[in-house]
Amino acid sequence: MPIEELILNLLQSNLGWLLLALVLVIVVVKAVRIVPQSEQHVVERFGRLRAVLGPGINLIVPFFDKVAHQISILERQLPTASQDAITRDNVLVQVDTSVFYRIIEPEKTVYRIRDVDSAIATTVAGIVRAEIGMMDLDEVQANRSALIATIKTNVVESVENWGIEVTRAEILDVNLDAATRAAMMQQLNAERARRAQVTEAEGSKRAVELAADAELYASEQTAKARRVLADAEAYATQVVAHAINENGLEAAQYHIALKQVEALGTMSTGAGNQTVVIPSEALAAFGDAFKLLKGRR
Numbered sequence: 368m369p370i371e372e373l374i375l376n377l378l379q380s381n382l383g384w385l386l387l388a389l390v391l392v393i394v395v396v397k398a399v400r401i402v403p404q405s406e407q408h409v410v411e412r413f414g415r416l417r418a419v420l421g422p423g424i425n426l427i428v429p430f431f432d433k434v435a436h437q438i439s440i441l442e443r444q445l446p447t448a449s450q451d452a453i454t455r456d457n458v459l460v461q462v463d464t465s466v467f468y469r470i471i472e473p474e475k476t477v478y479r480i481r482d483v484d485s486a487i488a489t490t491v492a493g494i495v496r497a498e499i500g501m502m503d504l505d506e507v508q509a510n511r512s513a514l515i516a517t518i519k520t521n522v523v524e525s526v527e528n529w530g531i532e533v534t535r536a537e538i539l540d541v542n543l544d545a546a547t548r549a550a551m552m553q554q555l556n557a558e559r560a561r562r563a564q565v566t567e568a569e570g571s572k573r574a575v576e577l578a579a580d581a582e583l584y585a586s587e588q589t590a591k592a593r594r595v596l597a598d599a600e601a602y603a604t605q606v607v608a609h610a611i612n613e614n615g616l617e618a619a620q621y622h623i624a625l626k627q628v629e630a631l632g633t634m635s636t637g638a639g640n641q642t643v644v645i646p647s648e649a650l651a652a653f654g655d656a657f658k659l660l661k662g663r664r
Contacts, residue, residue: 397429407473409436419474438473442534445484450492452499454507458547462499463539466491466522472530480529487526491536494521511538 401424402408408420412432420427420434427434445466452460466487470476480486498517499507507514519536526533543551 394429398426400425400427400434405439405441407438407440407470408434409438409473409477411435416474416478436473436477438470438476440470440473442467442469443484445488445491447539448488448492450495452496454499454502454504456503458504459544460499460504460507461542462495463542464491464495464518465537465539466533467535468526468531468533470530471532475528475530483529483531486529487522487531487533490525491518491522494518494525495538507541511541514538 400408400420402420402422404422406422408425410417410420410427410432412428417432418427445468447463447465449461449463452462454460468487470483476483495518498514498521502510502514515536515538518538519533522536523533
């Protein structure tokens with residue numbers, strides 16, 4: 368028997384088993400679904416939500432269930448959006464915003480919103496205009512972090528029914544028209560000039576205060592020196608008076624003689640060539656002083 372006829376006979380006799388094996392392979396392929404780590408799959412049965420498949424190997428009922436949507440759960444960034452807003456003090460600004468979000472409940476995102484990116488962008492634009500409308504321009508510039516936090520909170524509350532988590536909302540830039548920028552620059556220059564004048568005036572005031580303090584300190588030190596000299600003179604006078612009281616006239620003559628000697632010594636130590644004339648009374652005073660010294664010995 369030829370080989371071709373043998374193979375044909377075998378196929379005819381085992382055709383049922385081959386068809387059964389083929390059906391089993393198709394069923395297994397249809398029933399097993401491998402979901403990547405970065406995705407979640409939404410399964411429908413006859414057009415209705417059946418289940419949400421997570422990462423890994425999942426089983427479904429073949430021919431009844433089907434994967435209707437494959438949703439990425441990675442964080443996404445909306446394109447940078449620019450919208451006009453008017454502040455409370457009637458200044459027109461152009462705000463550039465950027466939003467980052469991720470889908471955490473795909474069944475809500477699929478069945479509750481059609482274009483999620485457009486919906487989030489519209490929501491953010493409305494919230495930004497509303498918040499900036501309640502603030503002055505200076506507050507917008509100075510409190511940008513607080514404004515970003517408020518915008519993020521409001522966006523989170525608005526999109527929570529869509530199965531979305533807003534991870535970050537940023538205000539990239541706040542642009543002004545040319546006239547407003549010129550006015551702000553003029554105001555800034557005026558403020559800098561005012562600060563410079565205030566600083567200069569404070570410096571002059573401080574210099575005057577320091578000079579006055581220095582003069583006061585010098586006067587106090589001079590007064591202290593005079594007080595010390597006066598105390599010394601008073602003490603010396605008291606000592607002399609006590610000596611005179613105890614020793615009589617000889618102590619007074621001795622003291623006067625010493626003073627005359629000291630005065631002559633001061634005159635002789637002056638600068639330059641000098642001629643010192645000593646009166647006879649001074650010589651007599653020297654003699655009296657030596658006599659008194661001998662007498663005291």
